[in-house]
Amino acid sequence: MKKMILVGRSECGKTTLRQALKGKEIRYEKTQYVNHYDVVIDTPGEYAETKVLARALALYSYEADIVALLINATEPYSLYPPCVTPVANRPCIGIVTQIDAQDANVEQAVSWLELAGCETVFRVSSYTGEGIWEVLEYLKEDGDVLPWDKKVDAEKPRDVISTKVN
Template sequence: MKKIILMGRSECGKTTLTQALKGDVIHYHKTQYINHYDVVIDTPGEYAENAALAKALALYTYEADVVGLLLSATEPYSLYPPCVTACCNRPVIGIVTQIDHEGGNPERAHNWLALAGCNPIFHVSSYTGEGIWQILNYLREPGDVLSWESEEEAERPRTVLSDKYGAL
């Protein structure tokens, strides 16, 4: 699997998404420092919210294959400026979290991530599991076998399908 670093504001769902990607039980845990897991780097939201700490995020991207910018569907604004992904030397994907929140607006968050330059953009709910397999499929490398398939299925050629957002 490709290694992904998750970045975003405090409480946008980075740690919860990390737990969902690992198949763990979802529980609240405040991230206080950079956490390295097998294929996920979880970062504190304060690093994205504070210019003095943001430099650390730039350094940690060198340890990842993919950068994931998270934006909650409940956010009233976006931290990310237009075309910010152009200054990254890794593929940058967008992840709209909390899509099942009753006060959320996933389309607005999707548009902000598209404006920032993220491609593709995934819509996820860590609690229902919606969108999680699409991220895992994106991070998959040849020969990786995901938990829901057998080794024979992993070796078959794949047909790429897209949903209305252009992501699997």
Template sequence: MKKIMLVGRTGSGKTTLTQALRGEKIQYHKTQYVNHYDVIIDTPGEYAENRTLARALVLYGYEADVVGLLLNATEKYSLYSPNFVAAATREVIGIVTQIDVKGARTDLAENWLKLAGCKTIFYVNSITGEGVPDILNHLREPGDILPWEEKGLNFAENRS
């Protein structure tokens, strides 16, 4: 499985998505520091929001195969400048979160991620699991067997 680093502002859903990708029960947890899991690097939102701390994301990015830029579908603006991914030395994907929230503008979030340079964009609801298998399949490498496949289940059955 390719290792992914999740980046986004506070409240964008990085930790919730981390829990969903790992098949864990979803519960609120404020990320205070960079968390390394088997194939996920969960970063604090402050690192994306603060220019000085953002430099650390570059260093942590070297440990990942893929960088996931998260954007909440209810955002009023994007943290990511146009062509933001041009300097990346890793594949960068866009992830639109909170797609089910009232007032969500998935089209706007998609446009901002495309403007930043993301060619591949996923839409997720980490609570229901919608879109999570798509990300896992994207990260999958030849020979990888996902946990629910070992049990003969699909992703939704594994979450119940």
């Protein structure tokens, strides 16, 4: 799997998305420092919200294959300036979270991410699972086996997101 760094303001759904991508139970966890997981780098929202800390995001992005800019579908504004993606020397994707929220304006969030420079934008709900498989398919590399790619063996649980085939 390609390694992805999640960037976005506080409470936009970065940690919840990480949990959903791994098939974990969704529970609130305040991200207080940069967390490196197997295929996800989860960053605190304060890094994207504060000019001085934002520089660290550029450094951490060197450890990822993909930079994911997240925005909540209920946001009244976007943190991302127009054409910001060329700052990263990695491919940038956009992810709109909380698409199932009552006051969600998904198309507004998509347009903000496109204005920022994201050519590929995913719409996801970490709670319903909508759009999660599309993100996983995007991150998939040759040799990766996703749960829906495997033959179901009734004797073995399906708790592995990705394994390499030799």
